[in-house]
Amino acid sequence: MIPYGRQSIDEDDIAAVVQVLRSDWLTQGPAVANFEAGIAERVDAKYAVSFANGTAALHAAMAAGGIGPKHHVLTSPLSFVASANCARYVGASVGFVDIDPSTWNLDPRAVTQCDALVAVHYAGLPCELEGLKVRPRVIIEDACHALGARTAAGPVGNCAYSDMTVFSFHPVKSITCGEGGVVTTNSLELAESMRRFRSHGTVAKPQYGGWYYEVETLGFNYRLTDLQAALGLSQLDKLATFVAMRNALADRYRRVFRDLSNGGIVLPPAAAPGSKHAYHLFPILVSQRRNVYDALRARDIGTQVHYVPIYRHPLYADSFVNPLDFPFTEHVYSGILSLPLHPTLTRGEQDIVIETVIEAVQSNSNRAEVDTSAINNAA
Numbered sequence: 001m002i003p004y005g006r007q008s009i010d011e012d013d014i015a016a017v018v019q020v021l022r023s024d025w026l027t028q029g030p031a032v033a034n035f036e037a038g039i040a041e042r043v044d045a046k047y048a049v050s051f052a053n054g055t056a057a058l059h060a061a062m063a064a065g066g067i068g069p070k071h072h073v074l075t076s077p078l079s080f081v082a083s084a085n086c087a088r089y090v091g092a093s094v095g096f097v098d099i100d101p102s103t104w105n106l107d108p109r110a111v112t113q114c115d116a117l118v119a120v121h122y123a124g125l126p127c128e129l130e131g132l133k134v135r136p137r138v139i140i141e142d143a144c145h146a147l148g149a150r151t152a153a154g155p156v157g158n159c160a161y162s163d164m165t166v167f168s169f170h171p172v173k174s175i176t177c178g179e180g181g182v183v184t185t186n187s188l189e190l191a192e193s194m195r196r197f198r199s200h201g202t203v204a205k206p207q208y209g210g211w212y213y214e215v216e217t218l219g220f221n222y223r224l225t226d227l228q229a230a231l232g233l234s235q236l237d238k239l240a241t242f243v244a245m246r247n248a249l250a251d252r253y254r255r256v257f258r259d260l261s262n263g264g265i266v267l268p269p270a271a272a273p274g275s276k277h278a279y280h281l282f283p284i285l286v287s288q289r290r291n292v293y294d295a296l297r298a299r300d301i302g303t304q305v306h307y308v309p310i311y312r313h314p315l316y317a318d319s320f321v322n323p324l325d326f327p328f329t330e331h332v333y334s335g336i337l338s339l340p341l342h343p344t345l346t347r348g349e350q351d352i353v354i355e356t357v358i359e360a361v362q363s364n365s366n367r368a369e370v371d372t373s374a375i376n377n378a379a
């Protein structure tokens with residue numbers, strides 16, 4: 001099996017976790033603090049607050065931003081469902097902004113007034129937020145694909161145009177904790193609010209005794225463990241290497257498919273000059289996606305559709321979205337397929353993927369007169 005994404009773990013990572021197992025702290029000890037400091041430094045943010053996973057981190061960011069019932073949140077429909085669910089967790093309503101066909105990120109110029117915006121850096125390509133025409137009260141970057149990406153304004157995570165930036169450390173992401181998430185921010189107030197939120201809302205009041213704490217707000221147990229943080233910190237050392245390997249593999253896909261004489265493959269948007277792509281995913285557009293998907297699966301190649309637009313899920317039926325209002329999202333969705341891309345993918349494995357994609361696309365064009373300029377088969 002060649003998976004579309006997977007972790008890359010070495011002996012240093014294993015030793016780092018084992019060291020925690022031999023220590024006094026299994027959770028919220030020195031490893032968590034060190035990991036948070038490491039992430040904050042890496043992305044040029046003042047604060048980093050860790051969570052059990054990226055979804056919990058998004059929930060905390062919404063709550064810290066004061067988003068709740070009667071508020072309206074906008075996000076990209078071409079994302080993982082957690083980008084929208086985080087608004088529902090706090091009782092807010094969700095709307096969507098169509099993607100820009102030149103980036104596959106939500107089009108910042110099309111964002112209308114809302115209480116919060118969740119801007120997703122799709123596939124690892126930064127969503128350029130200086131293009132916003134309105135200023136929502138809260139701007140959250142869902143950078144779960146984009147640790148290691150940069151814009152002209154610096155590393156994604158420095159919150160140059162946002163209040164908070166969310167990262168995930170699921171095994172398919174840039175680096176992993178097993179499960180884990182972080183929110184970066186430059187606001188002490190937001191950081192403190194998120195620290196309370198992840199730990200039952202407790203606030204220590206030592207002036208009334210060393211034992212004394214109070215709960216003023218509703219919180220959760222969303223804590224990252226030291227075991228996970230030690231793995232994350234060890235992985236962070238390798239982030240630059242991992243992102244460089246992902247970029248090299250992506251460049252190779254681009255070179256081979258661009259030279260393909262019969263076309264039939266649309267490549268994903270590349271980074272603009274001055275910005276850097278983290279390449280969490282390498283999604284291409286093909287016609288007759290079902291055939292290409294089946295051909296890849298038949299050769300044990302993992303591939304996935306990222307994503308079924310969020311408004312198409314039955315959970316979002318009450319958002320009353322008409323897919324016709326999202327022509328660019330629908331167009332991309334109709335042909336999209338992610339090819340394997342991760343630091344442990346070998347050149348030989350990539351050759352097999354490339355060969356299989358080319359064969360499948362060519363047999364498509366032999367099977368029928370396919371109009372590749374209008375990829376609109378829904379399945």
Ligand SMILES: *Cc1c(COP(=O)(O)O)cnc(C)c1O
Nearest residue numbers: 053054055080082144168169170
């Ligand atoms: C992975 C991901 C999340 C959720 O992160 P988890 O750590 O799996 O909870 C949220 N948004 C996007 C865009 C993601 O890719």
